[in-house]
Amino acid sequence: MTTAAVLTAAGSGTRLGRAVPKALVELDGVPLVVRAALGLALARCLELVVVTVPPHEVRGFQALFPGGVVPGTRLAARIVPGGATRQASVAAGLAALPGDVDVVLVHDAARCLAPAALVRSVEAAVRQGHRAVVPALPVTDTIKAVGPADSSGAEPVTATMDRGALRAVQTPQGFDRTLLEAAHAAGAARAADEAVAASDDAGLVEALGEPVWVVPGHERAMKITTPRDIALAHLLVADTATR
Numbered sequence: 001m002t003t004a005a006v007l008t009a010a011g012s013g014t015r016l017g018r019a020v021p022k023a024l025v026e027l028d029g030v031p032l033v034v035r036a037a038l039g040l041a042l043a044r045c046l047e048l049v050v051v052t053v054p055p056h057e058v059r060g061f062q063a064l065f066p067g068g069v070v071p072g073t074r075l076a077a078r079i080v081p082g083g084a085t086r087q088a089s090v091a092a093g094l095a096a097l098p099g100d101v102d103v104v105l106v107h108d109a110a111r112c113l114a115p116a117a118l119v120r121s122v123e124a125a126v127r128q129g130h131r132a133v134v135p136a137l138p139v140t141d142t143i144k145a146v147g148p149a150d151s152s153g154a155e156p157v158t159a160t161m162d163r164g165a166l167r168a169v170q171t172p173q174g175f176d177r178t179l180l181e182a183a184h185a186a187g188a189a190r191a192a193d194e195a196v197a198a199s200d201d202a203g204l205v206e207a208l209g210e211p212v213w214v215v216p217g218h219e220r221a222m223k224i225t226t227p228r229d230i231a232l233a234h235l236l237v238a239d240t241a242t243r
């Protein structure tokens, strides 16, 4: 029984708008990818983290994990080139896992403040028999579905969703390895094109018709996407430092 993580860090971070790939952006002096890997290591339930990185940046990322471990820990880290979409990057990470791994957590470097306790709760839920597990929070906005925009750009509302039945999904997402590999194999034709690629791994499992289970998420597992998110992440880090 061995758990490993695929840590996705191959994105460019277009919406963040920095000169370097988003995972290399520093938060209080520590690159996002290293922070995310430390959160995984602190959970103490993993044997390995496979980090998917931009193909032209493999050496730069390797230098962040000297000796092939997450800095200051014993967690082994393996760097592999990612793909054109997040789905393709996860598939590349899965292909690099050793044979003895039976549970896989898929985590975004962009969710670098996800607490170790969240990692543990997702892993434990998979070990308890839920073969696909996502952490999620209730939705606080009212969510409306819309149709095509008119000539002015305004979109007609087609429905108001039942907010009580909606959840905003985070990472790490946890899976039985056999199920996750089957889901990626079945959805492989979508991986090359961002327009049709799965936005999360649980979506590929759902497409197989297999159940996916939700456990409570955490505010600190927020995704850093825009400059506003980085500002919020700085506040969260400062809040931790003053406790």
Ligand SMILES: Nc1ccn([C@@H]2O[C@H](COP(=O)(O)OP(=O)(O)OP(=O)(O)O)[C@@H](O)[C@H]2O)c(=O)n1
Pocket: 008, 009, 010, 011, 012, 013, 014, 015, 016, 022, 023, 052, 053, 082, 083, 084, 085, 086, 087, 089, 090, 107, 108, 109, 110, 111, 223, 224, 225
């Ligand atoms: N081809 C890709 C695209 C994304 N990711 C990773 O998937 C996570 C979620 O993606 P997102 O936050 O959208 O990151 P980017 O794709 O970098 O952002 P943007 O769309 O603004 O360019 C990130 O950790 C990102 O590095 C990846 O591994 N491979």
Ligand SMILES: C[C@](O)(CO)[C@H](O)COP(=O)(O)O
Pocket: 086, 108, 169, 170, 171, 199, 200, 201, 223
């Ligand atoms: C996987 C994810 O973080 C779950 O919310 C999210 O779907 C990633 O989406 P992105 O558009 O690739 O950032």
